[in-house]
Amino acid sequence: MNGPETARWEAPLHTERFAPSPTGRLHLGHAFSALTAFAAARAAGGRFLLRIEDLDRGRAREAFVAGIFEDLAWLGIDWDGPALLQSDRLEAHAAALAALERQGLTYRCRCTRRDIAEAAAAPQEGAAPAAGPDGPVYPGTCRGLGLAPGEGLAVRLDMARALAALEGRPLGFEETGAGPAGETGHIPLDPAALLAGVGDVVLARRDGAPAYHLAVVVDDAFQQVTHVTRGADLFPATPIHRLLQALLGLPVPVWHHHRLIRDEAGRRLAKRDDARALASLRAEGATPADIRARLGLA
Numbered sequence: 001m002n003g004p005e006t007a008r009w010e011a012p013l014h015t016e017r018f019a020p021s022p023t024g025r026l027h028l029g030h031a032f033s034a035l036t037a038f039a040a041a042r043a044a045g046g047r048f049l050l051r052i053e054d055l056d057r058g059r060a061r062e063a064f065v066a067g068i069f070e071d072l073a074w075l076g077i078d079w080d081g082p083a084l085l086q087s088d089r090l091e092a093h094a095a096a097l098a099a100l101e102r103q104g105l106t107y108r109c110r111c112t113r114r115d116i117a118e119a120a121a122a123p124q125e126g127a128a129p130a131a132g133p134d135g136p137v138y139p140g141t142c143r144g145l146g147l148a149p150g151e152g153l154a155v156r157l158d159m160a161r162a163l164a165a166l167e168g169r170p171l172g173f174e175e176t177g178a179g180p181a182g183e184t185g186h187i188p189l190d191p192a193a194l195l196a197g198v199g200d201v202v203l204a205r206r207d208g209a210p211a212y213h214l215a216v217v218v219d220d221a222f223q224q225v226t227h228v229t230r231g232a233d234l235f236p237a238t239p240i241h242r243l244l245q246a247l248l249g250l251p252v253p254v255w256h257h258h259r260l261i262r263d264e265a266g267r268r269l270a271k272r273d274d275a276r277a278l279a280s281l282r283a284e285g286a287t288p289a290d291i292r293a294r295l296g297l298a
Helices: 028-043 062-075 086-102 113-120 159-165 191-197 212-222 232-248 278-283 288-294
Strands: 015-018 047-052 106-109 154-157 172-175 185-188 202-204 227-231 254-258
Touching: 015 028, 015 227, 028 047, 028 062, 028 227, 028 254, 028 278, 028 288, 047 062, 062 278, 062 288, 086 106, 086 154, 086 202, 086 212, 086 232, 159 191, 159 232, 172 232, 191 232, 202 212, 212 232, 227 232, 232 254, 278 288
Parallel strands: 015 047, 172 254, 227 254
Antiparallel strands: 106 154, 154 202, 172 185
């Protein structure tokens, strides 16, 4: 492979993972995702892994890690091997970033969220600002400035250069669930859509921590994940992940994006909604069977 770390990828078992962030208690949406992935792994005679994505050091809490273990055990979900802490993988993430830098596919950015929001609020010629998986598409303010490494600078992928590096390679991914518009089967990557609707995504944050898009593909490869089961809200990020896998020479899993669990008003559940946290429902007397029935999994 071209990347910094070779995944052991010989005749892999069907391997699923559940990868929550310990920034709150698990809710019904997490339960649906974990139960779906767990059932798929066990039905295939494969592995089910747990990864704790604890890179947000400002919000991650040990108590929430313990809560994840407690909630999964209560649901009857066990996992193979010890849980992987993403914060233990920083060297691997840095090596992947360095590999992309050596290919000339990154640049440093000093823009704040406010800078980006202000640029998006003043689109040229009256055009509406494009919104990508991470919010407003970055306008490229720092691209070409050649900023030297320094504290407080993010690292972005130069999307145009990345696509040029892969020109001529037909890239796509396999979707066994359904995207927001019902996308399923083999879905080819659309370079124009990546440029206009995704743009130069962040690979390393201003505090130096690896960003989600980079860390998730590196760690999925390390754990030999063959099938990624997650909510449909993450479908728009999948082309980014497939692109990074191609640039780093990483194995490619099959994706399954499932329906989202929503509240009575149709809103996607969030960790701040404690009323639907598994711990709260358990305290009110709910059983694992009740949770499965509520999720339509009984």
